[in-house]
Amino acid sequence: MTVLDRRSNRLGVWGWLGGGRWGMERYAYILHRITGLAILLYLLLHIVVTSFRVEGIYLWTGNGFLHSPVFEMGEYLVFAAFAYHACNGLRLVLVELGVAVGKPTEPVFPYKTSLNVQRPLLIGMMFLALILVAMGAYAELIG
Amino acid sequence: MNRTRLWILHMAAGVVLFLVLGMHMAIMHLGGVSHLFAPYAGTADSIQNSLFRDRMPFFTVSYVLLLGVALFHGLYGFRTILFELTLKRAAERAITVVLLVVGLGLFALGTWAAVAAHGMALAGVKG
Ligand code: HEM
Numbered sequence: 001m002t003v004l005d006r007r008s009n010r011l012g013v014w015g016w017l018g019g020g021r022w023g024m025e026r027y028a029y030i031l032h033r034i035t036g037l038a039i040l041l042y043l044l045l046h047i048v049v050t051s052f053r054v055e056g057i058y059l060w061t062g063n064g065f066l067h068s069p070v071f072e073m074g075e076y077l078v079f080a081a082f083a084y085h086a087c088n089g090l091r092l093v094l095v096e097l098g099v100a101v102g103k104p105t106e107p108v109f110p111y112k113t114s115l116n117v118q119r120p121l122l123i124g125m126m127f128l129a130l131i132l133v134a135m136g137a138y139a140e141l142i143g
Numbered sequence: 144m145n146r147t148r149l150w151i152l153h154m155a156a157g158v159v160l161f162l163v164l165g166m167h168m169a170i171m172h173l174g175g176v177s178h179l180f181a182p183y184a185g186t187a188d189s190i191q192n193s194l195f196r197d198r199m200p201f202f203t204v205s206y207v208l209l210l211g212v213a214l215f216h217g218l219y220g221f222r223t224i225l226f227e228l229t230l231k232r233a234a235e236r237a238i239t240v241v242l243l244v245v246g247l248g249l250f251a252l253g254t255w256a257a258v259a260a261h262g263m264a265l266a267g268v269k270g
Contacts, residue, residue, distance in 0.1 A: 012229075016224070039217070050253075083168075092154075142176070
């Protein structure tokens, strides 16, 4: 009997970006990963920076170090990343629960893919993300 | 806890984040439009507006909740990405330990700060 080696079909770093069929969902997934990592990095720094307020140090206000246009712009990008990650993440949870993926059908040629069935949900969620990104920009401009 | 359970928890954390982080973002980033929980002039992150929220127990509790859920969701997600490389078991274990230490450490720091800030805001600290 052959022994299965769990490392025999490893893709390594290529598995992060390549592999699999490239469709709209693939790009959605890559962006989900990038935005997830970006907001995680922000979160780790954010916890430390905001904890300083106990010492009366508010780095993000007045003449604080973080109160410069570059950091304000960066904060807006974090908001945009959140808007995308949240909307796409909710879509992933819904799809995982079997919402909007259609009923299973017999695998008869020509085969149908459920991707086409759940695509309207993707488009709807991207639309929602776009609205949030635009609202954020508007609030930033008038705020 | 087995991996399937942790993964379900990761998904559930995403849903909780959608609500709690959604509220946080609506207050902090859509403040120009929403003016939620920021009665003083200036931006939602001004010192006066921060102290106003820090005074309310609701915010202290929701900050600690957000802190825990976001740290778990983010770090567990990062761990998943690293584990996709099919590492050696020892490396996987080391990653788990490092992420646990980072997560618990930042959770302790953030919780302490949220509770202390609440006390200071109640005591009437001026910004
Ligand atoms: C706003 C609400 C959020 C929702 C609904 C959400 C949802 C999700 C879901 C469903 C996944 C799993 C994707 C998959 O397995 O294919 C995921 C992955 C991830 N999330 Fe979130 N998330 C949210 C917020 C956050 C936050 C605040 C952070 C950072 C602290 C974060 C960091 C990550 C990371 C690093 C991953 C792993 C990405 C990957 O495996 O490609 N997420 N998120």
